[in-house]
Amino acid sequence: MENAFYSSFDYERCGTPPAKSSPAAPDFRSPFQQDRDRIIHTGAFRRLQNKTQVFASGEYDFYRTRLTHSIEVAQIGRSICQYLYSSSDLLGDDYYIDQDLVEAACLSHDIGHPPFGHTGERVIHRMMRPYGGFEGNAQTLRILTETAFGETRGILPTRAMIDSVLKYKSLYGELDDPPNHFIYDEQAKWLDFAMGGHGFPADAVPGKKRDAQKSIECQIMDWADDTAYSLNDIADGLHAGFLNIEKIEKWAEKQSLSDRESELIELLIEKTIRKDRVESTIGYKIGQFINHTRLVEWDHPMAQYSNRYRYRLEVDEEILQESKLYKRMAYEIVFRSQQLRQLDRKADVVLSRLFEEIAQFYIRDEAGPGPNHYQILSDGEESRIFAEGLTSAQRARLVCDSIVKMTDGGVKRFYKRLFDVDYGSIGDLVSG
Numbered sequence: 053m054e055n056a057f058y059s060s061f062d063y064e065r066c067g068t069p070p071a072k073s074s075p076a077a078p079d080f081r082s083p084f085q086q087d088r089d090r091i092i093h094t095g096a097f098r099r100l101q102n103k104t105q106v107f108a109s110g111e112y113d114f115y116r117t118r119l120t121h122s123i124e125v126a127q128i129g130r131s132i133c134q135y136l137y138s139s140s141d142l143l144g145d146d147y148y149i150d151q152d153l154v155e156a157a158c159l160s161h162d163i164g165h166p167p168f169g170h171t172g173e174r175v176i177h178r179m180m181r182p183y184g185g186f187e188g189n190a191q192t193l194r195i196l197t198e199t200a201f202g203e204t205r206g207i208l209p210t211r212a213m214i215d216s217v218l219k220y221k222s223l224y225g226e227l228d229d230p231p232n233h234f235i236y237d238e239q240a241k242w243l244d245f246a247m248g249g250h251g252f253p254a255d256a257v258p259g260k261k262r263d264a265q266k267s268i269e270c271q272i273m274d275w276a277d278d279t280a281y282s283l284n285d286i287a288d289g290l291h292a293g294f295l296n297i298e299k300i301e302k303w304a305e306k307q308s309l310s311d312r313e314s315e316l317i318e319l320l321i322e323k324t325i326r327k328d329r330v331e332s333t334i335g336y337k338i339g340q341f342i343n344h345t346r347l348v349e350w351d352h353p354m355a356q357y358s359n360r361y362r363y364r365l366e367v368d369e370e371i372l373q374e375s376k377l378y379k380r381m382a383y384e385i386v387f388r389s390q391q392l393r394q395l396d397r398k399a400d401v402v403l404s405r406l407f408e409e410i411a412q413f414y415i416r417d418e419a420g421p422g423p424n425h426y427q428i429l430s431d432g433e434e435s436r437i438f439a440e441g442l443t444s445a446q447r448a449r450l451v452c453d454s455i456v457k458m459t460d461g462g463v464k465r466f467y468k469r470l471f472d473v474d475y476g477s478i479g480d481l482v483s484g
Contacts, residue, residue, distance in 0.1 A: 056147045057359050062212040066197055066245055067205050083210050088156035090207040095457070096163040096195050097122075102459035103162075104169035116288055118162050121280060126158035129276040131342050132365075140347040142363065149268060157216035157273040164191025166456040167463045168399035175400050176452065177231065179407040183415075183448035185224045190235040191456055192217055197242050199453055212360060215246040216269035226258035233263065236449075248357055265352075267360040275365060279341040282375040285382040287334045290325065294386045297321050303385050312370065313377050341375065344368040402467050407455060409470060414438075415448045428470065429454055 063083045079086065091097055100119035116124075133151040137143050165188040166172035173188050180186040196214065197206040224230065225237045235243065256262045266274070289295035304317050324333040347363050354361035386392065413426060414437050421427070427434060429451075437450045458466065468475035 053146050055150065057143075057149065058212065059358070061248060061358055062210065062360065064211045065208045066211070066214060066242065067208050069205075069208055082150075082152060084150050084153040084156060084213065087207070087209050087213040088152050088159065090209075091156055091160045091163070091196075094163070094195070094207065097159065099457060099459050100162060100165075102461050103165060103167055104172075104460055116284055118165060121284070122159050122162050124284065125161065125273070125276045125280045126155045128279050128338060128342065129154040129158040129272055132272050132276060132345055135342050135345065136347050142347050142349070147359075149272070153212055153216060154269050154272050154276075156213055157269055158276055160192060160196060161217055161219075161273055161277060162188070162192070163195055164188045164193070164456070166191075166403075167458050167460045168396075168403065171396040171399045172403055173232070175403040176407070176456065179404065179411075180448060180452055181229075183445040183452075184236055184238070185230075185234065186452055186456070187220070187224075187232055187234050187236075189217070189219050189233075190224075190239060193235055193239055193242060194453075197239075211246060211248065212267070212269065212358075214242060215267045215360065216273060218243070218246055218270060219266070219274060220263045221246075221252075221265055222258040222262045238449075247354065250354060250357060253353055265354075267358075268347075268363045268365060269360060271365040275341075275345065275367060278375055278379075279338060282378040282382070283334050283337050283341070285386065286320075286378050287330050289382055289386040290330055294389055294391075295382075297325055299385055300325075300381070303381060310373075312373070316374060316377060341367075341371055344371040402463060403455070405471070406463065406467055407451075410451055410455070411448070414451050415444055 065083075081089065097119075100122055101117055103118040130151045133149045133154050137148045143149070166176050166186075168175075173186065177186040193214070195206065196209050196217065199206060218235070220233045220235055221243055222230075222234050223237050223240055223243070224234045227234055252262060252265055256265055286295065300317065300321060304314070307313075309317065320333075324330055344367060346366050348366050350362060350364040352361040410428065413428065414434075421434070421438065429437070433450070433454050437447050442450075455463075
């Protein structure tokens, strides 16, 4: 049965695929299934297995990486769709939010994140500030539309797919030196495509008001992400020993907690930690965070073009506050711990020095390779960076692509080859 929730407006792709020498067989997949499958087969998705979520990838075998986090977000996103379908009178058998589209958004929401987590994001943004900044979500959009598979066409995503990952819809140049929450100025064309050229309501000025203009799939992806990391960061912190009863109690004593928040902390200590029921508790909480959502109608101008703007996702206030409590606790106890801050500092030093070294050969050398040029990037990367007519900002963006796509381990090996005099045997080179 055809799903009337979507139309040709939602299915339109952001480009035309290259002509094939022989006619292709009819594709048995829906457009959104094709979006999802293309994401799974990108190098950017595979590299998430060696990118930091909370703890550096490779440090422990049990804790989450960006890849396992993305898979969990996708499962939660699909479950929210199923829950809304079964609980909302606004949906039906021939009118429902596509789970494959939401899954694609969830699987891809972090593919633009650099090595070393949010520390890496801050460092690269600092280095890229003169050239238009860096933002993980903007990089995700860049990969989907332009750089996946090392070509210039990305995965040719549908309009609905592009819109489902656009958590932020403000351009870097529209904001006053923002630290995050923007897309690149040169991505205005993709923003325009996502909105079908229809623009925004008059009061949707750049910043939070503009960013609040999210499709329902983007809203679901966003809440699935919040659910996953607010709960799973606690689980990983407990397993790693960064969170324990003593630390939680000391932290809680310094907070101005509401009665409800105090009750949640007590339940975490008594029912989860003391009884060693971390996994079962987290699983139950995920179910709660899903089951306390609902679909409400939204009077948005874009609704005349797409049902994706006809609805908003509402989450019960108690659940929203619980999520914020867990995120605050994880940030202040785990992320601000001495051990992780030391690792953050090391990541800052490594990425800063690496960027500066590459920049002197590929951004500032406007004449291109000369007699004093050292090739430290691949042939393909060099040819794109030194293409005729590029500005320094365009070359910087390509250098940024090369660094951001590296995994945590890849950055370490690259750094050692450049700066560690005892590193560089043939075995090191092959394994790099």
